[in-house]
């Protein structure tokens with residue numbers, strides 16, 4: 114079999130070998146280490162083709178049929194396609210696919226519904242809230258008054274009684290449900306009920322699980338939330354970017370909150386790549402993928418627990434696992450460093466039951482590579498051996514190379 118490089122790679126190699134070398138090194142890193150970062154995935158070659166297309170050259174401020182630039186007749190079709198695919202896939206009245214990132218989507222949701230100084234109830238940062246849920250280092254914490262709810266220290270589950278009490282006490286203008294680290298399904302009906310009781314808007318920040326929702330492997334926030342914020346690059350497996358879904362009555366406010374309020378020209382190559390990814394996500398194959406992601410996460414969680422780690426909430430409903438490695442004699446921060454040296458790439462996270470840091474893992478990327486439950490058990494065993502110091506790092510790195518060589522994430526060498 115002859116393997117051909119995409120012509121773009123050859124052009125770059127000739128013109129700028131220094132940069133081409135960097136791209137090659139990153140491709141090698143992705144191919145020979147285990148990507149267990151819960152927010153990462155491998156996009157298809159079709160998504161990458163759209164990202165590397167001449168649509169990257171086009172300025173397109175505004176929306177299809179109402180642009181501030183000429184020559185938008187073709188990219189308008191691409192954006193309409195992305196919007197129609199998003200609406201059909203998620204059963205939403207309206208979709209905005211221009212948000213540059215998950216954070217930009219949340220910023221636009223706040224801009225559509227809130228005024229500076231308004232009170233917002235969201236999961237506290239120490240309990241799995243995102244930066245945009247009130248961090249003092251983020252616009253959200255500076256421009257709004259955030260009140261944080263939490264998870265139960267014992268069970269790791271959202272403390273619903275506390276959510277209700279805080280909502281009644283603080284009468285927030287909006288309630289945010291969604292997390293960077295919560296491994297269980299969120300009870301959207303509960304949050305809707307509390308929001309209605311206190312007259313608040315409900316914003317679902319579904320950046321993580323939206324891909325599972327697309328594949329029918331997680332419950333949809335769309336019927337419950339006023340606005341759903343999402344990313345397109347996590348389990349959804351599209352280009353790096355954001356997306357907003359909402360009811361028809363909020364469509365105009367949401368669109369204006371994205372452009373012109375918080376963004377300029379849309380990135381039409383990314384919008385086109387979102388359309389490609391949304392097309393992929395509507396297939397039977399993607400639904401099967403989403404269910405395999407969850408099955409793999411459950412297998413990995415069970416295997417980690419067998420190895421002695423404390424798995425938060427005792428397991429997972431999603432692609433995401435958080436665990437405390439303390440019983441193996443190491444805290445999350447040290448564990449992350451040791452595992453990275455062995456080629457297991459993952460994140461630290463807060464833990465509900467301790468001040469120490471835990472580990473956050475996800476199965477979206479390894480599942481795209483084709484790994485299954487057997488590989489999840491192998492990975493858990495490898496991880497535990499590294500943390501216990503029962504294997505030398507070079508040996509563990511060689512084991513990871515061998516495993517990943519059998520599941521290449523990129524279709525052709527670069």
Ligand SMILES: *Cc1c(COP(=O)(O)O)cnc(C)c1O
Pocket residue numbers: 152213214215216217219243245291292293318319320321344354355
């Ligand atoms: C990933 C994530 C975001 C932000 O996405 P970016 O594209 O990195 O800006 C926002 N909210 C939640 C809950 C997330 O998990």
